[in-house]
Amino acid sequence: MSNFIFSDHDTTTLAKTFGTPLYVISQDKIEQSINEITSALTAENIDHSINYAGKAFLNTAMCRIVKNAGINLDVVSEGELITALTSAFPPSRITFHGSNKTDREITLAINSSVGTITIDSLEEIPRVDRIAGELGKVQNVHLRLSPGVEAHTHEYITTGTLDSKFGIPLSQAIRGAIMCKEAANLSLTGIHCHIGSSITTMEPFAVAMEIMLDMFMQFRGMGIDLSELNLGGGFGVIYLPGDTRFDLRAYAKTLRQSIDKFFEKYPDEKVPKIIVEPGRFIISEAGITLYTIGTIKEIPEVKTYISVDGSLADNPRPALYQAEYHAIIANKFGEEPTRTVTVAGRACESDTLIRNISLPDPQRGDILAVMCTGAYNYSMASNYNRLPRPAVVLLKGDKAELMVRRETVEQVIQNDLTPSWLE
Template identity: 45%
Template sequence: MHFHGTSRINEKGHLEIGGCDTTDLVRRWGTPLYVMDENLIRRRMRQFMEAFEATDLSFQVAYASKAFSTLAMCRLVEEEGLFLDVVSEGELYTALAADFPAERIYFHGNNKTPSEVARGLDAGIRLFVADNFTELHLLEALARERGLRVPILLRTTPGVEAHTHDYIQTGQEDSKFGFDLGSGQVQEAVRQCMESDILHLEGFHCHIGSQIFEVEGFRLAVAKMAELVRHCREQFGFHTEILNLGGGFGIRYSEGDEPLEPVRYVEAIAQAISQAFSEEERPEIWLEPGRSIVGEAGTTLYEVGTIKEIPGVRKYVAVDGGMNDNLRPALYQATYEAILANKADCEPEETVSIAGKLCETGDMLIWDAYLPAVESGDVLAVGCTGAYNYSMANNYNRMPRPAVVFVADGRSELVVMRETLDDLISQDVIPERLKRKTIPASS
């Protein structure tokens, strides 16, 4: 497993993260356990901010909270000076409960409900990223009821799609998100905003993909968006104040992944902006990294349980978690690397497949992991689980969701409590007709 941040092998031969021996973490907090390297999270946020500060661009960096949203994470984001991108009422509620400044929150999503829009308006968030015409009408109606003028960006599908190294340009991108650029939907949305006394259009948003390891796609997106900006200025007299280029910056999950440092992405974007816009028309540039901030900072610790060998076929090693705490291998065929945390200094000697304990054949975390001799009771550490693992955690098979701890400078702090069995049934209700009836005693 590739080590990130403060991860290292300590003098006991154990995996250590944030100055904490992972075997001690397991004894204290149990397994499965999400461990988040706080210093690495902060460093990633600062890398994006410092990269922009070295340019002549006006900018904002927002953390995409869908990657990992908790009260404690919101506090880290606030302390580091970033904005917060939310995509649901739950994420907004979490941010506000953490006392995150509403004026640094903006709201994404392709199907915002009236309740979500109302909560955002009432909280006074910075703006909404409007996704479709239905939403424009909803925003206008609810803001008018409140006597408000609502600031928005229009999400666009610019016809640039990134698949790691492969960039595809199409006239009309097929996506559930955003106003299509090729068909003229964006221009019609701009016209409606310009005619409204409620909708205050400030600019545009686009997102070209995820796990992007090169910069060409962002250059293409800037060029496409610059054309839109010029067209809207000429046709409607609209001056674009903000251009949000989304996220999608890749991380290293396994061998073969070669992500760039944040500064490389920012430098390429800054160069493309300078080429595409004159200094007078240059908008403020926003980015919204999520995975690239928390992904590599997360490690999941499991206890090894049963071991099953099929001679000449495969050796299965089962752990006490699985697709309930890491859905991505089953959902996306995502790949991960692992080590035995309690044998981190031992030489690998066998190839095994890491199985979860859920009742699904597809509940496999890693198909071929090269590890030291595995025994029941070992601690397996799976790296790069900071993004979309806790976020997608579920209760399939009535499995309680794991705890989350932040580690830094030799201390570990609980930020999400482990669910209990009582938590699992806390929302269940037995109808009166199904309640056990008391049988009268015989006289």
């Protein structure tokens, strides 16, 4: 019997030291993923920058990791922006996104001198222009377009009338460009699209690239000096044994080919800087969640449930998207599986975290390690059932320290008030 080692750390020791449920994040793995993206794009000679999509996982320590890795940051709310600013993230390297930005958020973003605001609708253009004018600034903006390419994990669709709350439909793109051109306080420096998440094939990117390059040149033809093309994120990761990891080299080659083919027609035009905006690829596989197994309920001829001390409150993705996860018993690593069980959370819901997984003799007190939980787990966690959110421990080399404290029940109830008539 041996213990599961994650990023050079014994996970059972981490569970004992920091308690469970526990999110564990490996800084070494984050840095490795960032390096892989940089190397792949550099190998194809693509002038690029990387914006980490903070929605996947963000706190002040994560901002520091991103800053020190030399990449940029994409935020989508006042909370994410203030997290970045609190960590002294350089504002010029921040892009502010969002499909329904408030005036207050736009004001904060411009006042903080963020590098770019990505405008998501025609309605937003005069608002950003007005606020920039009131603050006496000219703001760099991108227009987020909806290229009509929607990519799912194993398929993609193209349609001229994609139904999405995100981005400006292509049919309104030129209008958006004119509005930006006429706006005294905006400088339109690029266009953006994000075609989906957990993508593993290259074709949707090739199609999106063709459409976006075409728009890019149309904008330039209008005398707008665009220099950046942001292709969003969406790179797939390995959630389950047998999943295919996103092929970064094939991705970089796809971009290279699209650029070369397109710019044959425009030999004198400068090729845009390509921006990629991955969240999941950078953080997913760098994270695991440790739980302690509690109640084991065997329903004869139906199934066996093993319950853990976490729930959909710390990982809502199975409930939200039928997302699937792999897990191992950390203190029985390498042992042969003996039973097929369903892993249930402790919330009062049909809170199934993993369906039908074979594990080696699961027992109360065992530590269950769920793999690939770095993205959209901590960042989507809630206090359902008034459950405090788990702590997050960061690993770097042989060091392990908290990057987020475990929430307490007192913190969960701290904003509760008693209206006067209930006193």
